[in-house]
């Protein structure tokens with residue numbers, strides 16, 4: 001398989017994982033029969049909650065853990081039994097540790113010195129890395145004299161200095177505050193792209209995965225629930241679990257009425273759904289209709305259409321600055337969330353607590369979940 005990058009270049013696979021399983025102490029199945037391929041130059045994210053096996057999978061790629069079953073190939077070569085230091089791979093750990101007694105320059109040079117590279121080559125490579133992460137001015141500083149974001153960039157420069165074929169990042173930005181994390185995400189992705197290194201990134205932060213990665217694997221209990229581009233896993237989740245994990249979602253439990261090639265209708269407790277695409281299901285089947293809050297509009301007037309709206313009472317209005325989230329309690333007792341963009345300074349809709357409001361949405365706003 002090959003992946004088409006943003007620039008529409010077809011790239012070859014660099015990493016191939018075949019049926020890898022890791023069982024600890026004969027009992028804990030941390031990774032369960034995972035297969036994946038990562039194209040050269042790609043940033044691939046492993047996304048999942050705490051304890052789902054992300055770090056364990058990454059550590060097997062690096063060689064710090066041995067798979068109980070399965071094989072790992074890098075550029076076509078079976079590396080499953082190679083020790084970490086023989087793999088052209090570098091791993092930046094969950095809690096990256098810079099050497100506190102070494103300055104920035106020496107931190108970056110550390111691995112190159114250990115490999116016995118001649119001094120002039122070390123200097124050249126360190127200067128290049130310093131330029132790349134824009135820290136040339138800080139070369140003589142010790143880690144404690146840098147901000148969190150700057151330390152992060154030193155750690156990245158150190159990981160890239162040996163020009164690994166594959167860079168493994170375990171929660172690289174966990175130590176940074178929200179704002180710094182957002183700018184660093186883009187910076188990091190740009191640097192990785194510029195160097196042309198292939199990267200597997202572990203995160204439990206879906207926004208981080210979506211910002212940085214070309215593809216995301218959503219993990220749960222050691223296995224992959226879905227693998228796809230960020231917009232695929234967000235707009236076309238293949239299960240309730242994925243829909244729920246990535247972003248906010250309202251899920252209506254219902255039964256398929258009409259099952260046609262170009263549409264399905266679903267009856268749920270609070271509304272009739274007309275979904276503008278076919279699914280592989282059958283009438284009478286129990287399904288979930290997933291609807292993201294930002295795809296719902298609100299009005300004070302009852303819609304005329306037979307489908308895709310419901311009535312409720314406004315029970316909560318949460319102001320976030322850029323948007324406002326309205327909670328609407330439906331007749332069945334179910335509460336849905338609708339998100340409105342605050343595109344003017346007076347709050348949109350003019351709704352207040354206790355008001356009756358109608359939520360409505362487009363036939364292409366929903367996803368029918370059969371599992």
Ligand SMILES: Nc1ncnc2c1ncn2[C@@H]1O[C@H](COP(=O)(O)OP(=O)(O)OP(=O)(O)O)[C@@H](O)[C@H]1O
Nearest residue numbers: 024025028030049050051052053054055056057204
């Ligand atoms: N060396 C080990 N011995 C025994 N069990 C382990 C070991 N390492 C990890 N585990 C178990 O394997 C499972 C997966 O752990 P892992 O560290 O891969 O999770 P994670 O997805 O990285 O979680 P987090 O987001 O919290 O870092 C957990 O249940 C963990 O307790």
Ligand SMILES: [Mg+2]
Nearest residue numbers: 054055056094
């Ligand atoms: Mg981890």
